[in-house]
Amino acid sequence: MKPKTIAILAVPxxxxxxxxxxxxxxxEANLQSGREAYRxxxxxxxxxxxxxxxxxxxxxxxxxxxxxxxxDTLLVAxxxxxxxxxxxTKLLTWLRKTAPSARxxxxxxxxAFLLAAAGLLDHRRVTTHWAVAERLRGTYPLxxxxxxxxxxxxxxxxxxxxxTAGLDLALSLVEEDLGRExxxxxxxxxxxxxxxxxGQMQFSRKGExxxxxxxxxxxxxxxxxxxxxxxxxxxxxxxxxxxxPRHFARLFRDEVGMTPAAWVESTRIxxxxxxxxxxxxxxxxxxxxxxxxxxxLRRAFARHLGVTPAEYRKQYAHMSSAS
Numbered sequence: 001m002k003p004k005t006i007a008i009l010a011v012p013x014x015x016x017x018x019x020x021x022x023x024x025x026x027x028e029a030n031l032q033s034g035r036e037a038y039r040x041x042x043x044x045x046x047x048x049x050x051x052x053x054x055x056x057x058x059x060x061x062x063x064x065x066x067x068x069x070x071x072d073t074l075l076v077a078x079x080x081x082x083x084x085x086x087x088x089t090k091l092l093t094w095l096r097k098t099a100p101s102a103r104x105x106x107x108x109x110x111x112a113f114l115l116a117a118a119g120l121l122d123h124r125r126v127t128t129h130w131a132v133a134e135r136l137r138g139t140y141p142l143x144x145x146x147x148x149x150x151x152x153x154x155x156x157x158x159x160x161x162x163x164t165a166g167l168d169l170a171l172s173l174v175e176e177d178l179g180r181e182x183x184x185x186x187x188x189x190x191x192x193x194x195x196x197x198x199g200q201m202q203f204s205r206k207g208e209x210x211x212x213x214x215x216x217x218x219x220x221x222x223x224x225x226x227x228x229x230x231x232x233x234x235x236x237x238x239x240x241x242x243x244x245p246r247h248f249a250r251l252f253r254d255e256v257g258m259t260p261a262a263w264v265e266s267t268r269i270x271x272x273x274x275x276x277x278x279x280x281x282x283x284x285x286x287x288x289x290x291x292x293x294x295x296x297l298r299r300a301f302a303r304h305l306g307v308t309p310a311e312y313r314k315q316y317a318h319m320s321s322a323s
Contacts, residue, residue: 003039004072004177007102010042010060011079011091011114016052017163018077018108025170025186032185033178041068045091053080064094071102073173075158077166078109078128083135092118104173106158108166115159116140125154129162148306150196168196213255216241221256224264228271229290232264264290269304272297273312282309 006026010019019042026038044050044060051057062068076095079085095118099105107115112128113136115121122142127133127149137145146152151160151169160169171194175183187194211218211225220240224232237260238248252260272289276282286297294309301309 001035001037003036005069006038006040006073006173007043007062007068007071007075008040009044009064009074009076009095009111009114010050010052010058011045011077012051013079013081013085014050014052014058014077015079015109015163016054016056016058018079018111018166019052019058021164021167022075022108022170025167025174025190028186028189029174029178029182032189033182037178043068045088064091064098071098072104073158074099074102074105075166075169076105076107076111076114078107078111078113078163080110082110082113083132083139087114087117095120102156104156104158106160106169108160108169109162112136112159113139116143121157121159124157125152126157126159127152127161127165128159131162167192212257213252217252217255221263221267225267225271228268229288232260232290234260265300266304269300272301272309273305276309276313279313282313285309 006022008019008022023040023042026040030037041061042050042058043062043064044058045064047063049057050060091114095114099115099118099120105115105120107126107128109129110132112121112126113132116126116136116139121140123144125144125146126136127146128136130147133145133147136143149161150165151158151172153172158169158173160166167190171183171187171192174186184194211221213221220237223240224230224237234245234249237252238245241248243251249260252263256263258266268289268291272285272291275285275288280288282297283294286292286294289297291297291300298308301307301312305312
């Protein structure tokens with residue numbers, strides 16, 4: 001069978017792993033399938049070296065002005081400043097013409113901004129790095145952004161979250177093309193999850209609440225953060241500010257942007273994450289962070305991060321054992 005041409009577009013300042021990660025998955029899939037199932041290539045905007053965000057230089061196989069034959073899959077790699085960088089009009093024209101002609105197209109990390117600027121994500125479901133997901137949603141309101149997803153498939157469109165999620169996306173394409181067994185062997189050889197548990201928000205610190213509002217309110221918030229296991233009912237917090245519970249709740253919501261209960265839960269989740277990352281058992285974490293029991297912690301954790309405390313702790317187990 002003729003190999004499928006998998007093209008990765010690398011723009012100046014590209015995140016190196018957005019390119020090399022998927023390429024390694026496709027190269028390993030060739031080995032595991034026992035044939036040249038994929039022909040991976042790198043495309044640049046202009047001739048010459050592509051300087052990545054780490055300073056390492058890449059040499060592309062083609063530029064967007066070259067004839068490269070039909071593409072099976074086109075992926076646009078991201079770069080750290082993609083949300084702030086005005087895209088090249090010549091590149092956008094090439095994307096509008098080339099991406100729809102491929103069997104599949106998509107992006108890794110902030111590469112979604114280039115596809116969105118070309119109008120290729122309108123009325124589609126996508127994901128991108130959690131840190132720029134809200135920016136993508138605000139800049140391109142016709143795009144539906146699934147902030148927590150590791151990767152998303154919407155028809156012929158495929159998008160991946162931040163950096164290492166490009167490997168997850170590439171592996172899912174291998175499973176589509178070559179079957180589950182080859183994909184599982186590829187994952188095993190690369191020492192990666194075949195299906196990563198949870199979503200990308202488990203790696204985000206975005207949901208952690210920071211003190212806001214007037215100084216007296218910030219003082220209450222700092223006290224909550226320092227004492228997550230204490231009684232943080234509205235009546236008790238209002239007493240610290242010498243306000244009525246109703247007045248305190250309204251003031252908190254107006255100046256902080258969320259209810260006192262939501263702020264307390266967010267702060268307790270942040271404290272629980274730190275303890276779990278240090279190897280503490282979920283039951284101990286629940287009592288130290290103000291949750292009624294480990295089941296209450298589990299439900300809150302799954303609601304915020306999409307994984308259980310035990311799963312989250314397991315991801316950091318090797319760090320605590322090494323220390």
